[in-house]
Amino acid sequence: MAGKNYYAILGVNQKATREEIKKAYKKLAMTYHPDRAPEDKKKEYEEKFKEISEAAAILSDDKKRQQYDQYGSQAFSQGGFEGQEGFDFSDIMSQFRSGMFGDFDDLFDQIFSGGDSRRHQGRRGNDLLYEMEITLEEAAKGAEKVISLNKLEHCKECRGKGATRFASCHHCQGSGYLKRTQRTAFGLFQQTGPCPYCHGRGELPQNSCSHCGGEGVERKRKEIEVSIPRGVEEEMRLRIKGEGEVGEQGSPAGDLYVLINIKPHEIFHRQGNDIHITIPISFTQAVLGDEIEVPIIEGKALLTIPAGTASETLFRLREKGLPSIHGSGPGDQMVKVRIEVPKKLTKKQKDLIIELHEEKLSKSFLKRVFGG
Ligand SMILES: [Zn+2]
Ligand SMILES: [Zn+2]
Structure with a gap:
């Protein structure tokens, strides 16, 4: 059967563990990240990146891996790869695109979590960027700073849920999951996915929070402590996890990035x-x-x-x-x-220097040049 060899794409053998697959993917993803591609190879890198992500998504999911081992990559051609649940390629791409290279670990954990931890969550909140100017002394010794930010926080009335009264979802009997049957060339596959009615939460809102109009969020000023590490360098971005804006409907917050600018120093x-x-x-x-x-x-x-x-x-x-x-x-x-x-000399200094000058001339330079 033709099709893609996901193991070969990731450079692992058929018996590779999840951890090995994750490692192989991480290494390749760092290399082929489209934002790191040379100008003339953008397209090539993007294709490659997509290919390895696809391979990793399939092989990291025990069920999909089993289907793949049995039927090859065609088992996933129905509806296209991007339609596969538990792995949203465009979402992954946009997170990579945001240029937060430091976050690879989180991202991989997310991809390799099997999607389970994501099912009860909506879209993660936005990351925020804050520019901070510090002195060279602060860069040398480290510093503790407090910054004040105006950002989206969870509504305190409904705690981000958008409603204050809930009832169990009757579509999924409150479980948050629904079984779905998918027809493919190889027969019917039954898959369990998040309930689309309650978005995997297992409950449905019965009202709309009056404080936030059902949005679940409100804009608030918040003070955040920032720890500047010793030796921090110009243009470094410090990441403060979970201090970005909160996501919709009680979903997790993005991260705050503090961009360091070091003031030029007078003498150093x-x-x-x-x-x-x-x-x-x-x-x-x-x-x-x-x-x-x-x-x-x-x-x-x-x-x-x-x-x-x-x-x-x-x-x-x-x-x-x-x-x-x-x-x-x-x-x-x-x-x-x-x-x-010196620009100004006392009479005595001047006399001494003249004396030195004549002595030096007569004893060294003139002698060497003219002899005598
Ligand atoms: Zn439901
Ligand atoms: Zn509210």
Whole structure:
């Protein structure tokens, strides 16, 4: 029998466990995510992504996998793949499309939950994005912030259900499930799906909540605590699970994403986890050497300037940079010294410098050039 080889598509063998299938799918989905495709391969990636998602959806469902093992992919051609219950391809696509790569785990759990946990839920609420500006010091040390957001919350009167009085659904006898018979080329298949009358809830509303007009939601201002991790980087998105907008009819909320912007610092420049700074030193400090205090992100540090230091010399203060958010060691602070030339001199200073100047010329340069 012709048809697609779902095992080959995912690169697993026929005895692969659900966990192995999930792993294989996850790996492929990360690779072929359409948003990661090069410009000229968009179509190709999308097709491939669709193909692996289809394979994963079938093989992760014990019942469908059994049908597939028996009849091949044709068992699912009736009505098209996207019509298969328990897996809404466009929904999955749109979640991938939202660019929330960090959410792969959730998404896979959802796909591989067998659909059961989704049956009693409506559409998940919207994700929200909040831009937050922080200082470089806050990025270095981490911070606790409270933000205030105006967003959709569950109606407090009906707790998001849109009604305050309910009766058991008579279509499904309150179970939330209905048996459905599907005719395919291979005979009749009986499938259990969510009751379309009560949307799998098992009960039907008897009134409309007067507070929210039956919507189940109301707009409210809410304060949310945001924990900024040490070493956070520019344009990182922190995810706060469940603090997006609530979904309709009591379904779960989306997530809140906090986009980090780090204000430019007056003296410190960040490069990865290293901090760069330029420090002025005097001519005599450069010539004779000195020990100076330099500002670092955590306060101050001592820097030894050896005698005979040239302008623009770079010194490294090890591990005085920013902590790494990825768990590697802290960065360094790079200190560039710049010799400042004094613009005003006292009479005495001027005489000394003239003396030095003539001495230097006569003893080194002139001698070398002209001899004598
Ligand atoms: Zn029902
Ligand atoms: Zn209400």
